[in-house]
Amino acid sequence: RHGNVTRPKPGTGVKVHFKDSKGNLLKTVEANEGDDLLSIAHEHDIDLEGACEGSVACSTCHVILSSEHYDLLPEPEDDENDMLDMAFGLTDTSRLGCQVHLTRELDGMVATLPSATRNMFVDGEWNYGIVVSHGRMGAHGRMDLQERNPLIIN
């Protein structure tokens, strides 16, 4: 679960750099060991959503980590991996922010917010208000969406 975090004395905490999907720095913050990235983001008004409030029941706090720091983290548990399966824009260094707890060795870690899709128009009989990817688009219904790979505009 994520909860309220306190801010360490400046210069004494673990540094995290939050970036937007284009790689622009949003904010560099300091947090305590043990704090999770979702709580840290909320404390510092970073736009990272957490619909299920840190209970590993959604993928809205999906973040992409710098690879050297990703490798230092313990492997995700099954329940986190199950949610990552459905995250949009999944990468090899993706984690759920609510499950990443800071340690000293993660000082300087970069956490990048994944890109959200933009509204788009697809010619012909397909009209999407938004295009998202969550694994497979399903095997049901009149439209066999599986056969299409929707374009994503960043």
Added chain:
Amino acid sequence: MAPIKLAIIGAGPSSFYVASRLLSLLPPTSPRHSAINIHMYDRLWAPHGLVRYGVAPDHPEVKNCTNKFDGTAKDPRLRFFGNVNVTTTAAASPIPHNLSLPFSSLLQNYTHLLFSSGCTIPTLHPALPPSDRCVPALSFVHWYTQHPSVADKPPPPLERLEHVSIIGQGNVSLDVARMLLTPPSTLEKYDVPNNVLDVLRKSAVKHVSIVGRRGPLEAAFTTKELREMMNLEVASMEPLDPGLLLVPEGEKLTRQQQRTMQLLQKGSKNKPGSTPKTWSFEFFRSPTHLAPAPEDTKSSAYPLSLTLAHNTLSETKRAVPTGASSTLRTSMVVTSLGHHGEPSAWYDSALGHIRTVGGRVVNEHGQTLRNVYASGWAAMGARGVLASTMMDAYAVADTILSDAFPGEFRKDDGDALGSVVPLGDVSKSAEPVLAGSVTSPDSPPAEVVRGLEDGVVTSYEDWKMVDAEEVRRGEVCGKERERMGWEEARRFLQAKCGDSVAQS
């Protein structure tokens, strides 16, 4: 520019995410802060849509999203009106006690309109007409969530059913299977109403077959739900034909497909033969016929014979019949084949949802309706979980605002807010359907005001009082909450208001 007075049809997660995004883009520091009012309408007397009436009771964490919705609802620019059915078709509401609000009332009283009305109609199977022994999964979900449309309907006759066949292999199918295969003693701490638990305690269901027309790589369920099936305490999975667990030559699997195959290869935690209940996947099977079982083999526990055509995959991954078939003896069939929208204005029956381009509603001639939008399943079809719903809702909200105030908003990364699809000139628009300006920026139509006074229409504050009482009643029996139906909630609210009037 006249202020925005937005009516939202539907008060589920999509609505709340759109509303919260709109309101947060116009904070107190914005010169346009007071330039918006949002009214949410739902035919359900309680807000939150599928979060309350769809999410499986054993997935309580998903419902944490309502905490954010509560926060959004505190903004005085947002109002919720429950038990109101906006009539956009000739059909009567599925909920008899709704206040009917004609669509024309919304068009006359609001400057902007958003459909977040979901996909409420189950897709049926052409070979399986509904009967008392062949029901859509939605009716089952409505039963265990006490949806107002089934308040007077009898529960499923679980005490007479030993075998249930679920057609469809999505997450709703697995939700229904879990409800049938989880001991009531495990379910009773969750948000499962007491009368539902009573029926589950008498259930005779011993086996659930989950039928899909294609194979494990095409199934629509997701890993979490599959894992929960494998970990059921008192039920085990019947072994699969090993051929089904082989990955075809040269097939590149997605991450989710790989993890699905690993789970299926490992099998259930409890091995078959060790548990009182069992379940199975019937892959590559399409139902063609349901009939009473032949007289000489008839037993009352399995009175039905379900004929299943066998399938293989075409090159384009479609299910094609092989010509072979078999029969399955069963007590009840539950069809779980997805949902489509109601035939409201601008609904496209080929798509199964409202026609949109970039979140803006479009008519059959391809013309954009000014200030009319659709979000969530109403716009996309019945696919997607909270994360995708949220992303779509935020994009639609961005478009509403950037259409209303062009060029005024930019995202943090410098990009313009809203749709990449330009709004276009007036010649590409349909005739306006909404009021250009309104007499009152924040009052609902007169019939809704009367409905509130009469206690027929619920507000968010009403909901929060009922919410607190449901939780209090739940605490008494050690569960998450004990739900009230409409009649009970209405009596409770009237008594509460009576108390506060008496004290004033």
